[in-house]
Amino acid sequence: MNEISLKYGCNPNQTPARVFMEDGSDLPITVLNGRPGYINLLDAFNGWQLVKELKEATGLPAATSFKHVSPAGAAVGLPLTDIEAKIYWVDDLGELSPLACAYARARGADRMSSYGDFISLSDVCDVDTAKLVHREVSDGIIAPGYEPEALEILKSKKKGNYCVIQIDPEYVPAEIETKQVFGVSFEQGHNNAVISTDLLNNIVTDNKEIPDSAKIDLMISLIVLKYTQSNSVAYAKGGQAIGIGAGQQSRIHCTRLAGQKADNWFLRQSPKVLNLPFLDNIRRADRDNAIDLYIGEDYMDVIADGEWERIFKTKPEVFTKEEKRAWLDKNTDVALGSDAFFPFGDNIERAFKSGVKYVAQPGGSIRDDNVIEACNRHGIAMAFTGLRLFHH
Numbered sequence: 001m002n003e004i005s006l007k008y009g010c011n012p013n014q015t016p017a018r019v020f021m022e023d024g025s026d027l028p029i030t031v032l033n034g035r036p037g038y039i040n041l042l043d044a045f046n047g048w049q050l051v052k053e054l055k056e057a058t059g060l061p062a063a064t065s066f067k068h069v070s071p072a073g074a075a076v077g078l079p080l081t082d083i084e085a086k087i088y089w090v091d092d093l094g095e096l097s098p099l100a101c102a103y104a105r106a107r108g109a110d111r112m113s114s115y116g117d118f119i120s121l122s123d124v125c126d127v128d129t130a131k132l133v134h135r136e137v138s139d140g141i142i143a144p145g146y147e148p149e150a151l152e153i154l155k156s157k158k159k160g161n162y163c164v165i166q167i168d169p170e171y172v173p174a175e176i177e178t179k180q181v182f183g184v185s186f187e188q189g190h191n192n193a194v195i196s197t198d199l200l201n202n203i204v205t206d207n208k209e210i211p212d213s214a215k216i217d218l219m220i221s222l223i224v225l226k227y228t229q230s231n232s233v234a235y236a237k238g239g240q241a242i243g244i245g246a247g248q249q250s251r252i253h254c255t256r257l258a259g260q261k262a263d264n265w266f267l268r269q270s271p272k273v274l275n276l277p278f279l280d281n282i283r284r285a286d287r288d289n290a291i292d293l294y295i296g297e298d299y300m301d302v303i304a305d306g307e308w309e310r311i312f313k314t315k316p317e318v319f320t321k322e323e324k325r326a327w328l329d330k331n332t333d334v335a336l337g338s339d340a341f342f343p344f345g346d347n348i349e350r351a352f353k354s355g356v357k358y359v360a361q362p363g364g365s366i367r368d369d370n371v372i373e374a375c376n377r378h379g380i381a382m383a384f385t386g387l388r389l390f391h392h
Contacts, residue, residue: 001026001027001030002020002021002024002025002026002027003018003019003020003021003027004018004019004020004027004031004036005017005018006018006019006036006037006038006041007035007037008037008038009038010038010039014038017038019038019041023174028167028168028171029044029142029165029166029167029168030165030166031163031164031165032146032151032155032164032165032166033151033154033155033160033161033162033163033164034140034158034161034162034163034164035161035163036140036163036165037139039068039069040118040139040140040163042069043066043067043068043069043117043118043120044066044118044120044140044142044165044167046066046069046227047064047066047071047118047119047120047142047227048120048142048167049227050062050064050071050074050120050223050224050226050227051063051064051074051120051121051122052122052169053195053223053226054074054076054122054220054223055076055122055123057195057196057219057223058076058216058219058220060076060077060078060098060102060239061076061077061098061099061102061121061122061123062074062075062076062077062102062121062122063075063077063099063102063103063105063106063107063119063120063121063122063129064106064119064120064224065103065106065107065109065113065114065117065118065119066117066118066119066120067113067114067116067117067118069229070227070228070229070232070244070246070247071106071224071227071228071241071244072106072109072110072113072114072117072244073105073106073107073108073109073110073113073114073240073241073244074106074220074223074224074240074241075101075102075103075105075106075109075220075239075240075241076102076105076216076220076239076240077097077098077099077100077101077102077239078098078101078102078105078238078239078240079098079101080096080101080104080105083269083274084104084105084108084238084269085104086274087108087268087269087273087274088104088105088107088108089108089284090104090108090132093128093131093132096128096132097126097128097129099121099122099123099125099126099128099129100126100128100129100131100132102121102122103119103121103129103132103133104132105239105240106119106240106241107119107132107136109240109241109242109243109261109265110243110244110261110264110265111288112288112289112292113261114136115137115285115288116137116138116139117136117138117139118138118139118140118141118142118163119133119138119140119141119142120141120142120143121141121142121143121144122143122144123143123144124143124144124145124146124147125141125143125145125146125147125150125151125154126147126150127147127149127150127153129150130146130147130149130150130151130153130154131153133154133157134153134154134156134157135284136284137284137285138157138162139163140162140163140164140165141154141162141163141164141165142165142166142167143165143166143167144166144167144168144169145166146164146166151164173190174190175189175190175192176188176189176190177189177190191226191391193226193387193389195219195222195223195226196219197215197219199222199360199383199385199386199387200215200218200360200383200385201383202363202383202384202385202386203381203382203383204363204368204372204382204383204384205372205375205376205380205381205382206376206379207375207376207379207380207381208381209381210358210381210383213238213333214333214335214357214358214381216239217236217237217238217239217334217335217358218236218335218337218358218360218383220234220236220239220240220241220335221234221235221236221241221335221336221337221360222234222337222360222385222387222389224236224241224244224337225337225338225339225389225391226339226389226391227391228244228246228247228339228391229246229247229391229392230246230247230339230340230389230390230391230392231247231248231249231250231251231254231339231340232244232245232246232247232248232254232258232338232339232389232391233245233251233254233255233257233258233336233337233338233339233347234258234336234337235258235259235261235262235334235335235336235351235354235356236334236335236336236337237262237331237333237334237335237355242261242262242265242266242334243257243258243259243260243261243262243263243264243265243354244258244261245257245258245259245261251338251340251342251343251344251347252344252346252347252350254338255338255347255350255351256350259350259351259353259354262331262334262354262355263328263331263354264292264295264296266327266328266330266331266354266355267295267319267324267327267328268291268295270319270324270327272316272317272319272323273291273294273295273319276290276291276294276312276316277312277313277314277316278290278311278312278313279310279311279312279313282311286311287311290302290311294316294319295319295324299318299319303315303316303318328353328354328355331354331355332355332357333355333357333358334351334354334355334356334357334358335356335357335358335359335360336351336356336358336359336360337359337360337361338359338360338361338362339388339389339390339391340361340362340388340389340390341361341362341363341364341365341368341371341388342361342365342371343365343367344367344370344371345367345370345371345373345374347371348371348374348375348378348380349374351380352378352380356380357379357380357381358380358381358382359375359380359381359382359383360382360383360385361382361383361384361385362384362385362386362387362388362389363384363385363386364384364386368384
């Protein structure tokens, strides 16, 4: 198939719409179920590149959860701890396959942002992963293949309309890519930059120690950034992104946004959140929203009299600012990647508050010395990669 006609483009008023191969060759995808939309396919193609590179860089199966052409989460298939299984709401599924663990992590890092996601998998979708996907609110999935039972599970989702796409894993895009904006054609070479641990050799701080586990996390953060709308910053820990700040005009706003998401990920592991007395019949999305409010500044929206009764069996105690700070201080060994250089040390100061101990960024700012000094003050190891990763 050379082209696929779409219902509309980014918005319903943008018709006609289609995807096609300009050189007349076949598309590298087969739609196995449902009907993809314009934004679905943007998410699918960006997400597939991300997980393909994660698999190549780490040797582990990978998954990502995309929303509006940026990842909400991405991860490799490391086993889940009991607490991780609980905060990702998969503790009732028993032991999961490595691919399912990868998606549980990718979806669970920022469940608010992952709601209605498009999923990309590096490996053939197995039954464990399909069962996990089936109960989440999601628009579609792309993978290099599907086990027969897994495909049937996915086809039954959304009243039979769930979008399932198979991609040719051997497909290689043209070296030159083009797009049009306002009737003007843009052309550039495809971003073939390879993310590997070689990028982490130029450690410019007093602390030179970056263990292998942190190197994996730094590679995850950099590969995530390669497919995240710039400016962007990504925090990673334990084989997954835990906070992604995308599309901000200011670097410090990227760092703050991603840091707040990383903080929320860790706050969800606190006993106060794990033991929230939810009503038995509460919907998954309502539960996620309640947690997000409870750990934030608007906590009274869910624990005020007349409100908590709709969500909880008993009224939860306030999670005080002091209690949250004390819990966040336990989060350590976080890795941080940036798609361009940090212009000021304030980014490092904010990152340190979220447990960052390892940083990878291109370097090249006229204030590199200020950034290095901030790292040295906090014992952070920072590598200059020399590689910018803007994505638009």
